[in-house]
Amino acid sequence: MAGDQAMSKTGILYGVGVGPGDPELMTVKAWRLISSAGTIAYLSANGSDSTARAIASPFIDPDTDEIIIDMPMRVERAPAQAAYADAARRIAARLVDGEDVVMLCEGDPFFYGSFMYVFERLSETFKCVVVPGVTSISAASAAIGHPLVARDEVLKVLPATMDADHLLAELSTTSAAAIIKVGRHFGKVKSILSRLNLVYDATAITRATHSDQTVRSVAEIDEDSLPYFTTIIVRQAAKR
Amino acid sequence: MAGDQAMSKTGILYGVGVGPGDPELMTVKAWRLISSAGTIAYLSANGSDSTARAIASPFIDPDTDEIIIDMPMRVERAPAQAAYADAARRIAARLVDGEDVVMLCEGDPFFYGSFMYVFERLSETFKCVVVPGVTSISAASAAIGHPLVARDEVLKVLPATMDADHLLAELSTTSAAAIIKVGRHFGKVKSILSRLNLVYDATAITRATHSDQTVRSVAEIDEDSLPYFTTIIVRQAAKR
Structure with a gap:
């Protein structure tokens, strides 16, 4: 019974603020969630390095799975919306399988953060937890x-x-x-x-x-x- | 020579944000500074418990020295100003002796924080470092x-x-x-x-x-x- 329940349980999406830049300005909670994550997700603008991943990098285990969200940085909103929709689908697939996903967000996820575009697509279906960060x-x-x-x-x-x-x-x-x-x-x-x-x-x-x-x-x-x-x-x- | 220099060195005042309440929402830097501090300082309103100290308590070593700043919570500003002046004197005495002091601040020290009343009295004489926190x-x-x-x-x-x-x-x-x-x-x-x-x-x-x-x-x-x-x-x- 407990086994059935565990198998049917969906994962949790964590939106984790990694703070402004200095890795030490990450919260203890962010550090704990990132260092123990099976899967992390983050934006990468125009195929360049991700700032959020760079900040969190001292704490990322080499075996952690990474969902990279390639974000076209253009004035038009349609390509970005398509990229967020694709990211939400890829993250949802993990959550359905019962895996947690930790999305890395610069600063604070709900303070001008692009996490909201993933959050608004997934929060009605899946449990989402936001870990605030230093702005x-x-x-x-x-x-x-x-x-x-x-x-x-x-x-x-x-x-x-x-x-x-x-x-x-x-x-x-x-x-x-x-x-x-x-x-x-x-x-x-x-x-x-x-x-x-x-x-x-x-x-x-x-x-x-x-x-x-x-x-x-x-x-x-x-x-x-x-x-x-x-x-x-x-x-x-x-x-x- | 190196010894003389070390002996004449004054301490650093750290204004450390402990975050909003959950001890895990403290930054890794705050955790490091608090857990290794020789002396911490914090406000206590009307002799009641200090919220900032309560948040940081899982990380405070029992041997840490504590400067408690008793703050009269009244409408008149003079008693509070006198309490800040007294706190600044007690902290300055440690800094002159070459000891660092870690002042615990709820949330972020520079975001509506009372740390500024100590900071404005000491920052011209001593090195002060502010560690931002989650608001x-x-x-x-x-x-x-x-x-x-x-x-x-x-x-x-x-x-x-x-x-x-x-x-x-x-x-x-x-x-x-x-x-x-x-x-x-x-x-x-x-x-x-x-x-x-x-x-x-x-x-x-x-x-x-x-x-x-x-x-x-x-x-x-x-x-x-x-x-x-x-x-x-x-x-x-x-x-x-």
């Missing part, structure tokens, strides 16, 4: 050595992809902000920060806690574009 | 099994202590929000969410990932007050 924003504030937000302050997380008017309106009504996914939008963001007289209160952190992390004052940056994984932390000095 | 907001979204924020959405973190007009204005211009420190402000928050027709998109999570975690739909809660460590996650269904 790139927490990592960025630690890297610059300034509190991100305190007391009764508002914090806004603002994607740099927002249109300029919207970004300006949101920035003008907060004392603390994290502008994420900066990339090629840096020129626009800097010009808005300048208009609001916030350029000296803004710091750009690229690949926080990775070995090639950079920290620069926004006032000192002349480029129009920065790497995609750049966060700008804004703290209004007067309101600190 | 209660990431824990809350994992607990309810819904992505907190995705794609190019804005996320606002809004303390429930804000005045009603300000809270209403910020909530009416975002698809995703986390309302923190709910406590006795729940009645006000629920009435604002009702006015914005968001009450069915809002979930209250108390003590996320602790063993006594509760998750309830805001629409079903009739009390005027909830515990202080309650977060309300708002996700506008139409904008998902």
Whole structure:
């Protein structure tokens, strides 16, 4: 009876945050699940190396099975949707067989994570457990050595992809902000920060806690574009 | 020569996030620093047990020295400021002697953390290292099994202590929000969410990932007050 039950049991999908970059900033729970996983899954953009896998690599057993989700990075959404659908099918096949699958997610799975595209396809059929992780924003504030937000302050997380008017309106009504996914939008963001007289209160952190992390004052940056994984932390000095 | 140098070296203050509640949601780095610490420090509110110490307790060696910072929880700020000043003096005395001190912080030290009050008193004189942690907001979204924020959405973190007009204005211009420190402000928050027709998109999570975690739909809660460590996650269904 117990045997029948075990055989009919489907596996669990774990969405595991591996944190911002430094492998030691993974949670103990993520470390335990990854190091004991039979199967892991992760995204690989345009066939390049996976950042999430690189972060987790010190903890991956060489015998672990790997589901690589090749993700075409294009503006059109259809190819990405097709890749997520294919990934969900491959993961579901393991879950049906009673195997657990640990999906590696940069930062925190539910904080701007692509895990949600797999989750929304599988969570109604299979048991899914999300293991939260340290976000790139927490990592960025630690890297610059300034509190991100305190007391009764508002914090806004603002994607740099927002249109300029919207970004300006949101920035003008907060004392603390994290502008994420900066990339090629840096020129626009800097010009808005300048208009609001916030350029000296803004710091750009690229690949926080990775070995090639950079920290620069926004006032000192002349480029129009920065790497995609750049966060700008804004703290209004007067309101600190 | 090397001996002289070692003797004159001051210690490092580590501000270590212990995560939201489940000890396994501590980072590997926090675990390493806490389990090998000679001296730890933490707040204790009104002489009660320390939440941060309780979270870290599985990893604290019985021989570790403990600096307990007794924090009077009152509306006036002066007694708390005096307690932080006293804590800074006691920690500084260890650092001057060349000892490292690991201060335990709930969640993430720089995300609404009281670590900043010690940090601002010591960071100009001593080397301080902040180890980011998983926030209660990431824990809350994992607990309810819904992505907190995705794609190019804005996320606002809004303390429930804000005045009603300000809270209403910020909530009416975002698809995703986390309302923190709910406590006795729940009645006000629920009435604002009702006015914005968001009450069915809002979930209250108390003590996320602790063993006594509760998750309830805001629409079903009739009390005027909830515990202080309650977060309300708002996700506008139409904008998902």
